[in-house]
Every structure is written in C-alpha cells, then in structure tokens.
Amino acid sequence: MAAPDCVFHRTLTRSRPGPNKSSSPAVCREVLYVVDLQRYSRDQGSSVYFPQAVLNGDDLYDLTLTDGDCRLRVTLDPGLNRLVERNVLRPGSRLRNATFTPTMTAQLPACSGASADGDGYRLVSVEVTAGAPGEAEDEGLRGVHVDSLSWFGSSGPAGPLVPLRANRSVFLPLWNNVDYSGGVWREAPPTEEEEEEGEGARRPAVTVSQLRDSFLIGRRGVARGVVHHQLIVRIINKSHLMYYGKPEQNCECPYKAVLEVCDRTGSVCVVLWNSVCFGWYRRLKPDDIINLRHYRVKRSFLAEPDDIEISVNSRNPAAVISILPESSVSPEHLPPAASYSFWNSKELLGRPHDVVCDVIGLLTFSGRPERIRSDGRGAGLLEYHWLRLEDGSNNQPIMVKLFSTSQPKSHHKLHPLSVVVCTRLKLIRSSDQTSFFYLTNTTYTQVYCSGLGHHSEMSYRKLRPVRQFLQWLRSQDDGQVLSRALIGGFFIHPPPPVSLETYxxxxxxxxxxxxxxxxxxxxxxxxxxxxxxxxxxxxxxxxxxxxxxxxxxxxxxxxxxxxxxxxxxxxxxxxxxxxxxxxxxxxxxxxxxxxRKQTEPPPTKRHPFVTLQPENNKTVILFEASMEFLENPEEEEEDGVDDGDxxxxxxxxxxxxxxxxxxxxxxxxYDHAHKEEQAVAVEMGGxxxxxxxxxxxxxxxxxxxxxxxxxxxxxxxxxxxxxxxxxxxxxxxxxxxxxxxxxxxxxxxxxxxxxxxxxxxxxxxxxxxxxxxxxxxxxxxxxxxxxxxxxxxxxxxx
Known part of the structure; x- marks a missing residue:
C-alpha cells in the first residue's frame, strides 16, 4: 500500500465517488513518469469502459506510472492513442498535468493479474514533456528501483499483468502483431511428465497416411472424435504467429500457429490454437521430432479441400505434446530430415518470380525497422527491415525485405558481419527490370543468426551450399568487410525507374x-x-x-x-x-x-576504418562467425573514425x-565494438x-x-x-x-x-x-x- 503522502494518494483519493455521487476528474500537477506501456486489442465489452470516447482503432493501451514513491496502472483514453502511435508517449516519458477519471476494469477480481477490487483509473488528458529518445536518465528517477515500489490502492495486480479493459490474457508487441510479448511465452524445456511420455513413445500408433485415409472415408474414430493414437512426426516448417483477435470477439488468447510436419508416409499441417501457443510456440523449431496425442483431425482450410489438418488445443481435448530425441525413435519409424533449397546470388539471377528458396550470406547492411499498411490503406501495420547478404558467388548481393517472423531475439541480433540463414523466402522480380530482384517472407520464413547458437543446432550446416559459402567466408578480410558494413538510414529498393513513362x-x-x-x-x-x-x-x-x-x-x-x-x-x-x-x-x-565527434575523447592516433586486430590475423570476426556452425562465437571489435575533410x-x-x-x-x-548500442539505436522506439x-x-x-x-x-x-x-x-x-x-x-x-x-x-x-x-x-x-x-x-x- 502506498504512503498517504505520495502524489497518487494526494491526487486520486479526491476523485473517488462517494454514495450517490458521480466521479470527478483529478489533475496531477506534479511530474509523473511512464514506466511501462502495453498494447492489446479491445473486445466486445471494451466500449462500456469508454462511454464518451470514439473507438476508431482496435488498440487499447495500459500504462504503468510512477511518482518515484509508488506505482499506478491506468488505461489511456482512446482519444490519446495518437500520442503512442506517433511515439510521443513512450516508456521514460515525463508527464505533467495528467488528468485521471475513475473507472472499472474489464477483468474480474478473480482473474489473475486483475486489480483487487475491480476498479481503476483512466488517463484522459496529459502534457508529455520528455525530450528526444536517448536523452540522459531523468534526475527524478535516478537511483529508484521501480520494480520494488509498492502499488497505489487497488491498481496492483494479484498475479501476472493482464489487460485492464478487455478480457485478453496477453499483451501485443507495441509495433506489430506478429512477435510475442511477455513472460507467458515460455521457452523452458518440457516438464518431467512430458519427458517421461516422450521417452516411451518410440513407435507411432498411427501414421499421417492412415489418419488421412481414415478421415476421408469417414471412419468414426477419426472423423468425429478425439484421436488418442500417438503420432510421431518431424517439424519441417514453422509459421509465424497469427493473431486473430477482433473487437467483436471475446477470445482470451486469439493466437494460432501452423507447423508443417511429416513422417515416412506423408506430410500434414498441425495447427496450434490459443493458449497452446504460449507453452509451445517458442519451444518447437524446424528439425524437431515431436509426439502428439489427444488431437482432432479436421478438413484443411490451408491446403487442398480434400486434405486434412491436425488441430491441437489446450482443452476439448487437452493435447499432449512431447519433444523426442532422434535416438528415442526406432530407426524404421524415424521421420525424414527437413529438406532445404539453398540458392546463391548468382543462381537467383535466373530464377522465376515467386519461387521459394533458402539463402545463406554474410550480412553487410541491416536497415532500420519500418512499417507499411498490410492492405496499403487502412488496416494493421507490418514491420520489416532490409538486409543485404553477400555470398561471394556474384557481385550483386542478395537483398531481403524481411518482415517479422515471430523471432524478435533473432531480429535484434541481425548485426552486420553476422552469418545469416533465411529459409522459405520467395523471389520478387520486376517485370521490366530483370536485373533487380529481392527476397521476402512467406508464411514459413525463419531466420537464424550467428551470436545465438542457432547454426550449430540446425541440419543445414552439413549441406554443400553452406560449406561452399563458409569456405568463401574464411577467405574474407575483416577490414575490407567492415569498410562497407552499414546499419540504419534511409534506403529504397528496388530503385525507382529513371523515366516517367516507365514509372x-x-x-x-x-x-x-x-x-x-x-x-x-x-x-x-x-x-x-x-x-x-x-x-x-x-x-x-x-x-x-x-x-x-x-x-x-x-x-x-x-x-x-x-x-x-x-x-x-x-x-x-x-x-x-x-x-x-x-x-x-x-x-x-x-x-x-x-x-563531428565532439562528445567523444580525441584518440591518440587516427586510423582508417578497419578492425583493430593483430596484423597476422585479418579474418577473426568472419572466421569465428563461421565457427558457430560448430560452436558459438564471442567477439569484440573496435575501430577508428575517419574525420573526413x-x-x-x-x-x-x-x-x-x-x-x-x-x-x-x-x-x-557499422561499429563492431558498439554493435549492441547501434542495434538499440536503430530498433523501433530506439x-x-x-x-x-x-x-x-x-x-x-x-x-x-x-x-x-x-x-x-x-x-x-x-x-x-x-x-x-x-x-x-x-x-x-x-x-x-x-x-x-x-x-x-x-x-x-x-x-x-x-x-x-x-x-x-x-x-x-x-x-x-x-x-x-x-x-x-x-x-x-x-x-x-x-x-x-x-x-x-x-x-x-x-
């Protein structure tokens, strides 16, 4: 409980309505700070909590504020959403003249993460006084451990934080609907019970082919009920997360994800629904062998109309999923390995539009994240950034317009001089500029980057195109690559035409x-x-x-x-x-x-922009990046700055x-010695x-x-x-x-x-x-x- 002399107590206790009285706005004249800002989609009941607001969009925002003595969770009035959408109001912002009105929360008090007595506050007007992103920490919060501060009144959660004005159990990322956000998305290994089941499931009780045949001929046990038979399959493709929450829907966790899986008899799509995504989406990856039980077989909405898909839910029935080591599956039932189709930049020149492929390359340009409208006009914004990959096969690099793939940690690590693998990309070629092309996402695109240990876990590291690329990579010089390595800035590709007629x-x-x-x-x-x-x-x-x-x-x-x-x-x-x-x-x-360089101490001696490494080894960074296909690299780099004329x-x-x-x-x-700082500077909200x-x-x-x-x-x-x-x-x-x-x-x-x-x-x-x-x-x-x-x-x- 907050102290009675804290800012929130002095400001907000006057706004609570008494018997037979209406609530009144309360204005806080003192400085407040935004600790956190969380986004979620509204549901059918959300409009009840904003009777005088115009709900133009699907988004609502909850803020955690502090006065330095305690914390308060409030909801942003939808009329102020534009402050967030333009990145004016953001974590770290300083607020003045904040006006609050009392309101009830959408979550019931019994719901984990809801306020104790079901009430709360709405921020209806405010002056944002924060400076530009990246300014020094405000003196008012210096030395304050915000997480240790008490909660004001009933605004403190009884469990994990949940949205205040909609019956959703999870928050969305601030800038896209594809990535996951929050601790509910687990990456921990399976529980002991699941491991025990996995160890015993060495032989499948049913195959993909048998499931398909039984469903299509209408066998009762498959076509109308829950299938308990154990199915052992390998994941060959994994989709990004798909959020389907709509204002007219009250689903608590409206997510799904699709896995393409196979055994020796065929392939099928497995759809993870709702809360199953929380526990399993981050754990499962291509090449994994999984055991499934307690699932339903349905007619496919993704493939041919006479095909099937496997539906995996957390209830009705509660599906059982286990990850199996290859050694635990009998050899005659071991699913085939995932296949890849790696093409280098030279081979891509002759490939047709929309063909799907995999690529590996040395990252020499990582663009700033930007967003475009998904339908070109009205709906949601899709986040993407450009990558330039070099593989030594051609002077023309591989350009990738990479949209979010539900791998935020991987995207954050896309620094220049990383070895990057992108799978299941499609080729986009201009009809009248055949020399210009780029690659972009499909539903199943995945990204693997050095610095996270990805490459040593994936089977593609043994393939011939990958080995050929590594051979070229080890012949490159760090300094030469650094001289052309860039990050951020304005970028356009393909280049627009050079005549009005063509344009x-x-x-x-x-x-x-x-x-x-x-x-x-x-x-x-x-x-x-x-x-x-x-x-x-x-x-x-x-x-x-x-x-x-x-x-x-x-x-x-x-x-x-x-x-x-x-x-x-x-x-x-x-x-x-x-x-x-x-x-x-x-x-x-x-x-x-x-x-330039006014804020930096003058170096004792200026050097050209090259890596500072011993002269007898000029390929340290690239060599160690390639070595991650055996082990993870750890490398730091420093460089000088050219003063220019x-x-x-x-x-x-x-x-x-x-x-x-x-x-x-x-x-x-690109500054290898400060790559993390550059990544933070360029990212959304950086x-x-x-x-x-x-x-x-x-x-x-x-x-x-x-x-x-x-x-x-x-x-x-x-x-x-x-x-x-x-x-x-x-x-x-x-x-x-x-x-x-x-x-x-x-x-x-x-x-x-x-x-x-x-x-x-x-x-x-x-x-x-x-x-x-x-x-x-x-x-x-x-x-x-x-x-x-x-x-x-x-x-x-x-």
Whole structure:
C-alpha cells in the first residue's frame, strides 16, 4: 500500500465517488513518469469502459506510472492513442498535468493479474514533456528501483499483468502483431511428465497416411472424435504467429500457429490454437521430432479441400505434446530430415518470380525497422527491415525485405558481419527490370543468426551450399568487410525507374498525384516508422547544399520568382533562426556542433576504418562467425573514425531557415565494438544515434511548390546515397550530371566524378520554370519529425 503522502494518494483519493455521487476528474500537477506501456486489442465489452470516447482503432493501451514513491496502472483514453502511435508517449516519458477519471476494469477480481477490487483509473488528458529518445536518465528517477515500489490502492495486480479493459490474457508487441510479448511465452524445456511420455513413445500408433485415409472415408474414430493414437512426426516448417483477435470477439488468447510436419508416409499441417501457443510456440523449431496425442483431425482450410489438418488445443481435448530425441525413435519409424533449397546470388539471377528458396550470406547492411499498411490503406501495420547478404558467388548481393517472423531475439541480433540463414523466402522480380530482384517472407520464413547458437543446432550446416559459402567466408578480410558494413538510414529498393513513362507503367498509369495540402494531411496521418510513397506535380523554388552539423553555413540557390530578396546565382549564407514558413516535416532540432565527434575523447592516433586486430590475423570476426556452425562465437571489435575533410564556407546574411536533416536518415558505419548500442539505436522506439559515424555528411534540400495549390514542401535529396556502398543495385546508367538527369536517376552518374557542390548550385538555374513529377518517400520518425526524401523527379512535358 502506498504512503498517504505520495502524489497518487494526494491526487486520486479526491476523485473517488462517494454514495450517490458521480466521479470527478483529478489533475496531477506534479511530474509523473511512464514506466511501462502495453498494447492489446479491445473486445466486445471494451466500449462500456469508454462511454464518451470514439473507438476508431482496435488498440487499447495500459500504462504503468510512477511518482518515484509508488506505482499506478491506468488505461489511456482512446482519444490519446495518437500520442503512442506517433511515439510521443513512450516508456521514460515525463508527464505533467495528467488528468485521471475513475473507472472499472474489464477483468474480474478473480482473474489473475486483475486489480483487487475491480476498479481503476483512466488517463484522459496529459502534457508529455520528455525530450528526444536517448536523452540522459531523468534526475527524478535516478537511483529508484521501480520494480520494488509498492502499488497505489487497488491498481496492483494479484498475479501476472493482464489487460485492464478487455478480457485478453496477453499483451501485443507495441509495433506489430506478429512477435510475442511477455513472460507467458515460455521457452523452458518440457516438464518431467512430458519427458517421461516422450521417452516411451518410440513407435507411432498411427501414421499421417492412415489418419488421412481414415478421415476421408469417414471412419468414426477419426472423423468425429478425439484421436488418442500417438503420432510421431518431424517439424519441417514453422509459421509465424497469427493473431486473430477482433473487437467483436471475446477470445482470451486469439493466437494460432501452423507447423508443417511429416513422417515416412506423408506430410500434414498441425495447427496450434490459443493458449497452446504460449507453452509451445517458442519451444518447437524446424528439425524437431515431436509426439502428439489427444488431437482432432479436421478438413484443411490451408491446403487442398480434400486434405486434412491436425488441430491441437489446450482443452476439448487437452493435447499432449512431447519433444523426442532422434535416438528415442526406432530407426524404421524415424521421420525424414527437413529438406532445404539453398540458392546463391548468382543462381537467383535466373530464377522465376515467386519461387521459394533458402539463402545463406554474410550480412553487410541491416536497415532500420519500418512499417507499411498490410492492405496499403487502412488496416494493421507490418514491420520489416532490409538486409543485404553477400555470398561471394556474384557481385550483386542478395537483398531481403524481411518482415517479422515471430523471432524478435533473432531480429535484434541481425548485426552486420553476422552469418545469416533465411529459409522459405520467395523471389520478387520486376517485370521490366530483370536485373533487380529481392527476397521476402512467406508464411514459413525463419531466420537464424550467428551470436545465438542457432547454426550449430540446425541440419543445414552439413549441406554443400553452406560449406561452399563458409569456405568463401574464411577467405574474407575483416577490414575490407567492415569498410562497407552499414546499419540504419534511409534506403529504397528496388530503385525507382529513371523515366516517367516507365514509372507510370509500373503504377499502371495512375501515379495518384496529390495536391500540396493533401500531401501535408497524409504526412500528418503517418504512424511511427510508417513508410509511404507520394507523388506531386511541383516546381523547385530553392536548392540548398549542407553538411551535417554545419547547417548554419551552406550554399543555396533560390528562384527569383519565388522571393523578391533572393538571387538566381549561388550564394553562401548563414541560416536564420526563424522557423521555415514551408511545410517542414524534417527534424526540428538545431545542429549541435560544427564538428563531428565532439562528445567523444580525441584518440591518440587516427586510423582508417578497419578492425583493430593483430596484423597476422585479418579474418577473426568472419572466421569465428563461421565457427558457430560448430560452436558459438564471442567477439569484440573496435575501430577508428575517419574525420573526413572540412570544407570552409563564406557567409552572407539572407538564407531562409531550413531544418537540418534527421540523423536517422543517414546510414551509420557499422561499429563492431558498439554493435549492441547501434542495434538499440536503430530498433523501433530506439534512441538517436548522433554519436556514431555516418557514411553521408553532405546533402541537398529542395523546396518544391505544388503546381495544384502552391503549398511548399522541403524535401531531402541524397544524390550520393544511390552510388554509395549502401546501394544494392547493379551499376547506374551513365548520364550527363545535369539537374534533370540527376533528379530522374536519383543519383550522380556512376561513370564520371560528381560535380562540386558550388557548381551544382550554380547550375540550379536549370530548374527555373521546370514542371516536375516528384516522387517522395515519407517515413515518420517519432514525435514531430517526419522524413521526406525526394527519390525521383521527372520532367513533365505534357
């Protein structure tokens, strides 16, 4: 019980209704802190607890707050959900003027994890005062062990935490519906009872073929009842978790997962339902041999209509599952091993669209996680990030657009210089750009990464394509790989076309042009890390060249017609501190330094960016990564930072203010010595990564004015990025390095040196009166920061 002088006690005891009185809001004027933030889907009864709220989405959020003396669990009013969806309200946030109203919880007091007397509070308004992610720990919580604090009133759970406003028994991950979240998802080994059953189940009592035949001919024991016969099968494929919770459904744990299994007579799908997923999804993996009893056979909804599937539930009946060692199964009944179809990058060049394969490679680029709409418009957001894998068979790497696979620990370990295996990917090939392709998920995609001991457990390590890759890997030099290893930043693949005609054809003639005001509204609707592509017809009215950290001194050109005080010739200027009058969706934080590496102690000696290893061994990291196919590696790495050149700038007084580029837009040099810090910085909800070296420090900002309504938008243009080591494409086409050709290619020519910034700004008069079709890539980066990158701009001639 909390002390009577704590903030919650002083604030909330006044809001509880007395006899025949209604409750009243209570405002806390003191600072509160968000300890935890948990998401879940509402059910049929959820609307009862929000009588005046508009439930636009499926999500509800519970917060754990603290005043430093005790803790309080509350539910966020759905009208404030946008604060979470834009990553404004997050764990660690500081809150002021928080307004609470009393309400009842959805969970019954007898339910494990519910409040003791069934009541609670709702947060109906608040001011979020926290700074940017990654700021130093707040002084108000320094030294406080939050988990040891008592709970205020009845908000403390009687067991494991459960949602307060819906009868769900589990929380969802904050940013996707595919990963698991919370301690209920067990990875512990089977209990002693299960082990005993497994040891005795050496011979199956029924085979897959017998089950199928018996069901299809309508045998009573199989077609209508519970099958008790022991079935011994091997898992050959494992799906991601599938969440099917809907607002109109009251299922407590609406999950399912599918296993493709086989024995010597055939294969079948096993569906794990509801709470069975909690106990078994993380334990079971491809190659495992399992024994099943007490299951039902049903007509398949996944395969052919005349096929079957095996349904495994926690009740009616309670299924029995055991994991068996291969040695415990008689040889004549041992299921066949899982098969793999590994293709290297050279072989993939000639494969058809949608074919399914497995790949192994050395990870040299790990993109930042982003999200897209599952149906392109309305429904849930799907989380993904790009991987670049090299295998030595071809100059063109393997690009993988990897969506969540219900393996959050594996995805977190996808650092550059890891050996990565991705199974059951499908090939996506452009119909008219045969040289560009990428791989992406199927239902059964799984990821295995060095650093977690995966490879030594899997049978694929003995296959010839894997051994050939390992032979190539051991010939590579750490320093050379590190020099091209990147993490995070803006990335686009496949590259957009270089002509308007091809672009229109790819979009089936309907580019979906937006007015300037419509673009502004759509950008404001984006959720955190949501990525979308927009098109507008516009004219360029200003071009600015900047160096990161030196935005107060830059080169610029401004169209005479756009400003009476501008000049059509290049001018060097110092930025005004006034806010830009245009729509500015970029990071609003000022540049903190004119020099990089200000926060780091100066090294005694600068070195090129290579691994610091003894000179007689230049393949330590890669060698030990390959050795995980026998054992797990443990390796640390340090590297120096290249200072780069420092151009001097002349200053003059008239440049309109522009926000600096967001550091999240720029890919980082991979730092092996600080790989965990970089991974945390890049992940969803992560901190800013300003302390790490970026590969691009020069960028252009274009102010474009929509032809439809005159609304101006400032967009970043990165002509260096497409030709840098972050690119995954084949060589760029040669072009003349005029503004028209640079914008239509999205990059400088790969066959000639790029023009100097002053020369390029001087050539910007070419853009006067030029009507363009601008392709913009938008990604919300949290809070008030939205990245808007110009990927292509095509001359509009008709």
């Amino acid at each position: 229109m054809r790819d979009r089936r003639g309907v580019p979906g042009f937006l007015r300037g005001a419509e673009l502004q509204r759509e950008v404001e609707r984006l959720c955190y890390r949501e990525r979308r592509t927009f098109c507008i017809q516009a004219a360029v009215t200003m071009v600015t060249y900047s160096r990161r950290g030196e935005e107060d001194r830059c080169l610029f050109w401004m169209d005479r017609a756009s400003s009476l005080c501008s000049s059509s010739s290049p001018r060097l200027s110092k930025s005004s501190p006034l806010p830009s009058p245009a729509v500015s969706p970029l990071d609003q934080r000022p540049g903190k330094s004119r020099k 420092t151009s001097s700038f002349v200053t003059a007084p008239l440049l309109p203010a522009l926000p600096p580029i967001s550091v999240e837009t720029l890919p980082m040099r 901190a800013a990564w300003g302390r790490f070296e970026t590969t691009i420090n020069e960028y252009y900002t274009l102010r474009v004015r929509a032809l439809s309504d005159g609304v101006s938008v400032d967009v970043v243009f990165l002509p260096h990025s497409s030709s840098s080591s972050s690119s995954s494409s084949a060589p760029l086409l040669s072009h003349s390095n005029t503004w028209t050709s640079i914008l239509s290619h999205g990059a400088f020519s790969s066959h000639t040196p790029p023009p100097a910034p002053a020369d390029l700004i001087g050539m910007a008069t070419q853009l006067s009166n030029q009507r363009l079709v601008c392709v913009l890539e938008a990604c919300h980066l949290g809070g008030a920061t939205t990245e808007l990158v110009l990927s292509r701009a095509f001359p509009l001639t008709h």
